[in-house]
Amino acid sequence: MESEPFIPVGVEELEQLAMKLKEDLPLSSYVYNMMLHHARKYADKVDFFILKNSPDSHIVLWKNKDNQMALGIHCLEKEVSLLEESLKNTKEIDFKKSLCIFHAPDFFVNLLMDLGKEALGTDMTKDSSDDFIFDENQQLPPLMCPAGFAVKSLGKAGLEIMHSNWRYKVCVPLEEALQVAKNTAALGIYADANLKVEYEVNIANIPMAKDDEIPKSWICATLHGTVGMLMTDENYRGRGFAKLLSQVCAKMMHDKGYFVHTCVERDMPDVKRLYENLPGWSINRQVTWIWQGCDDNAKKE
Known part of the structure; x- marks a missing residue:
């Protein structure tokens, strides 16, 4: 295995990173809002990680501080190959242990399922939800x-x-x-x-x-x-x-x-x-x- 590809992001860096990912909205909506929570010290629940050797990448991993029962990944579609390489070499996610991956977009669901099956010998469970977004520029009736x-x-x-x-x-x-x-x-x-x-x-x-x-x-x-x-x-x-x-x-x-x-x-x-x-x-x-x-x-x- 190569050296660990992910490095942690300091709290003081989160708002700047959130602004970088703002250009990826609405794809980055979950991690963007969570970063704002943590940058503003409203939360201290999860850690955030970026790729050590790819500073221009938009790949971000987040997960609970004490376990991997809640984790998520932001990645642009053009970066899926880089994500695959990183996930195969990281110790931050262990597909052999209990985990729950949040909010995965369609274009890397199969990658995650394949990595899980390779580690476990059986399929992980998956389910989908609808993500609704709010257009603040639309004229709304009085509240x-x-x-x-x-x-x-x-x-x-x-x-x-x-x-x-x-x-x-x-x-x-x-x-x-x-x-x-x-x-x-x-x-x-x-x-x-x-x-x-x-x-x-x-x-x-x-x-x-x-x-x-x-x-x-x-x-x-x-x-x-x-x-x-x-x-x-x-x-x-x-x-x-x-x-x-x-x-x-x-x-x-x-x-x-x-x-x-x-x-x-x-x-x-x-x-x-x-x-x-x-x-x-x-x-x-x-x-x-x-x-x-x-x-x-x-x-x-």
């Missing part, structure tokens, strides 16, 4: 909150409820998830009898909920850079809360320099229909998740 309710930043109770109802809470501990959410966007819709008429939400002036207030619907920016954790109390569905929160969250993330997108899994047809019909949103591409040695509840976001 109107219905009478009797208010859009607020989540307080302590709201943050805890959001995380406890998240299907992948085992992947990201409460404090790590909330550190990102609180610094980017963590929103809920709360009952407020004092609001007798609908009102237009002012993105620049969203009030903070009290710590003991319970939201009826919620959403946030996730550790892995998406608009996510969207959910509405079953007693309050059908009122347009998910639509409103998705748009408010998107605008807040855009205003903070993030590339706004969300990942919708195949077993969530209602959410897919929501984003298919939501102004400003469109399907960009499919991304593939590849894993082995972990159950379905320990993958994806």
